[in-house]
Amino acid sequence: MTRRKIAIIGLGKIAQDQHLPVVDKNPAFELVAVTSQRGITHRGLPTFKTPAEMYKAIPDIDAVAICTPPDVRHAIAIEALDAGKDVLLEKPTAATLAEAADIEAHAQRRGRVIFATWHSQYNPAVEEARSILAGAGVKSLKISWREDVRKWHPGQDWVWEPGGFGVFDPGINALSIFVRILPVTPFVKSAELTYPANRQTPIGVQIVFSSTDPDGPALAADFDWREQGDEKWHIEMETKSGHKLRLFRGGASLSVDGNVTVEQPSEEYERIYERFAELLDNRQSDFDITPLRLVGDAMMIGKRLTTDAFDW
Amino acid sequence: MTRRKIAIIGLGKIAQDQHLPVVDKNPAFELVAVTSQRGITHRGLPTFKTPAEMYKAIPDIDAVAICTPPDVRHAIAIEALDAGKDVLLEKPTAATLAEAADIEAHAQRRGRVIFATWHSQYNPAVEEARSILAGAGVKSLKISWREDVRKWHPGQDWVWEPGGFGVFDPGINALSIFVRILPVTPFVKSAELTYPANRQTPIGVQIVFSSTDPDGPALAADFDWREQGDEKWHIEMETKSGHKLRLFRGGASLSVDGNVTVEQPSEEYERIYERFAELLDNRQSDFDITPLRLVGDAMMIGKRLTTDAFDW
Known part of the structure; x- marks a missing residue:
């Protein structure tokens, strides 16, 4: 099994409660860095203020999980795709439907895996x-x-x-x-x-x-x-x-x-990261915006x- | 040139001001019937209360233009596609984004041409x-x-x-x-x-x-x-x-x-029907929901x- 180098962007409550501990114990992933504007750290891993600094310092990151508030997710997702990363997004994917559609289209253009998660x-x-x-x-x-x-x-x-x-x-x-x-x-x-x-x-x-x-x-x-x-x-x-x-x-x-x-x-987040590993193995995306569209x-x-x- | 048999569904203001006179003078189309719940007629053409009655009475209609209010367009479009008709839709396509997406998906399943128009x-x-x-x-x-x-x-x-x-x-x-x-x-x-x-x-x-x-x-x-x-x-x-x-x-x-x-x-509607004839010739669809998505x-x-x- 390929162990994927992953980083988590945005260390708010959901990242700390779920993403960090779940990724830590999933053998398909190796958590190598985090990005936190507020400088929050995790297990002494490298912490960066911005994704750009992180991609420069650790070029071999394979994938990122974006756990920031929705209003900045589109820009961070596009930047990650441009940097050649596969991307997992917390719900609700993006601030607007047009931003969500653009993330999906950009992942296709870049040939990256994109995974819009709905934990429930x-x-x-x-x-x-x-x-x-x-x-x-x-x-x-x-x-x-x-x-x-x-x-x-x-x-x-x-x-x-x-x-x-x-x-x-x-x-x-x-x-x-x-x-x-x-x-x-x-x-x-x-x-x-x-x-x-x-x-x-x-x-x-x-x-x-x-x-x-x-x-x-x-x-x-x-x-x-x-x-x-x-x-x-x-x-x-x-x-x-x-x-x-x-x-x-x-x-x-x-x-x-x-x-x-x-x-x-x-064990919602355990299943989410198992699914992400499977998508990465198959180079498949899973991008469903129908819950946001109903809103x-x-x-x-x-x-x-x-x-x-x-x-x- | 194949002359397409077309019918217009919903004879409100926009149909009377634009669709009917424009289709009448476009040689790519032969207007063969209209559907009007209120029983409005046009040039003595057959008028039906419902699309179902029209499809039964005139089975060789090739295409329909749907000019009803948005809230009933989805059901009428699905019914038309199920009846094997190509479909033109007035703006704004449908009452909701989910309905619009379903119309597009259904046209693909049925192999029909779907054209979401934005006259401006x-x-x-x-x-x-x-x-x-x-x-x-x-x-x-x-x-x-x-x-x-x-x-x-x-x-x-x-x-x-x-x-x-x-x-x-x-x-x-x-x-x-x-x-x-x-x-x-x-x-x-x-x-x-x-x-x-x-x-x-x-x-x-x-x-x-x-x-x-x-x-x-x-x-x-x-x-x-x-x-x-x-x-x-x-x-x-x-x-x-x-x-x-x-x-x-x-x-x-x-x-x-x-x-x-x-x-x-x-001459917006003249151009719309020229475009529809072109789409029908090429069996292509044109379905852009981005204006509605921005709303x-x-x-x-x-x-x-x-x-x-x-x-x-």
Whole structure:
């Protein structure tokens, strides 16, 4: 097995919680450097302020994982591809759909592997739900993705700024599962976006979907940041044959007709890096922007409602 | 020359003003039927309430032009492709980006020609501006697309409903010229969307773009429905070599350094149907969703502002 030299760019919370420890223990990769604007270090590895300095100092880096905020990902991805690196991107890929499309086109031009990750897709329960729906068809599906923003984004004002996505930030995880398990293509038919009076991104979103299924299954989503107590991240489905499926714990567990059939510890990032190694071995890319496109469509045609001001 | 049997679906204002008279005089096409839910007729041609009835009654229709409102275009396009028809679509292609992508994928599966039209692109002045910018590069470009909504959409409340696009309805014409003439790929960097307090779509939009040009040309757009008097539909550009270009009259005229170099009567739809005949001869599709994607990106990351209520 080729051991790939990899670097991680952007050492925020998701890099520290997931990417660094997961890459450290995956034998397919050798973590050789990190880039951190704030100068964060890891295991005494070389740390650089910018990717350009890193590529110059360590020319034989094979691949990079980009874990920065979305607004700078496009420029960093293009720079990495131009430097001849294969690229893994955290979700949600880029700040806009045009930037995401340009990253994909540029990777093709450069002949590099590009991998847009959606971590919530990497759960055995998600694969099992996908397999059941592929066989039995879907009669109805309801996403409920409700959490307390004060618990999950305490004091992070950027989630409320333009481009910060608001409750779509967790909601896009649900949408990434949705597009993975659904045996048909969904379309946003209508949406209601509820904005706090003093904020620029929605705190609550309701979406009704149509699809390519002529039987017109009932498909809906409810994202809410006003949930009190424990988060409710689940998707309830009924198959055309009448079975009731429930994905819960963010996609880590599945029950069928009330019986839990899959219940595994969440190893999303372990699976992501296994998949990346496989893509690199096969020189294949995996670039799916459909979850981000559903967000864009919902924001393009959604009805805007205003609710109470939100303060931390 | 093969004379193609064509039908027009949806006999609203744009079909009556442009598609019907233009197709009538183009010898590449034989207009054989129309579909109108409201029962509008044309030259005594067979009129049908639904496309399904039309396809059954006149099975040898080769192609259809879909001129309905955007929200029903996806279903009508899929039905047409399934019936083995080649398809021309009015702008803005579909209600959402996911629907547009599905139409393109379905046309490929069915082996049919699909043509997403953007009428403002079909002006000689637009081609001339494209040619100049391709050679000289762009230093700055400013779109001003300002008109009086009371003049152009009198009493049409649907433009203010969710999915009605608001001032993006004319603005997308400017964006379709923008992506055609620009020698680089633009990205929405930031946007301000101004909504009347009592309406669901913006009355004014300001966009700042970045691009794939490392020199960072200044690219901006200003769409406004509050213009009084004559409409101002123009794009002002400066090339890297210092020449000043001005596209005006909606893209029908071009001046270079103050001298009008192209000034032609607008024959956008004549050019569209010539292009469609060419695509049909070559069994080629032309499906560009970038103008709609820029609208989606602006609505996804734009800052929302509220202004005075709007009433007719």
